[in-house]
Amino acid sequence: MKNYIQPGTNLTFSAPAAVASGGVVIAGEIKGIAAGDAAIGEDVDVVTVGVFGLPKVAADAFAVGAVVYWDSTAGLATSTATDNTKLGVAVAVAAASTATVEVRLSDF
Known part of the structure; x- marks a missing residue:
């Protein structure tokens, strides 16, 4: 080509x-x-492709496959869609007690 x-x-x-x-x-x-x-x-x-460990909002918990958004102001991954950018999906459980979430970047 x-x-x-x-x-x-x-x-x-x-x-x-x-x-x-x-x-x-x-x-x-x-x-x-x-x-x-x-x-x-x-x-x-x-x-633009892959799985990355990213810092997250302390109170947020993620199940496998949950949508992860990026809060540019806080510099943290979040489960809150409002005013944030869709970043990808969680590929491992991230409890509220953890500091990071494993995110597979998505093209959506």
Whole structure:
């Protein structure tokens, strides 16, 4: 195919906000995890496929398959949809007593 560019699992673009390696990056409908540190406007490699352990709201609990949203203001995964971005689904149980949730990034 002459028009094939790349698999698209990792993308490089200008960081919409400052981000540390392992941090969530949201640029429009692109959601992923930064593979390195970047200041706003600097190029950042973003992983868009996979499972990542992310910090979560302390009171939230997740069952396997539950939708996980990202609260950009708090910098935490949450079960609250309102004013947050769908990030993926939980792939392991995360009790309210745990600090993180394992999230499979989704393309939705």
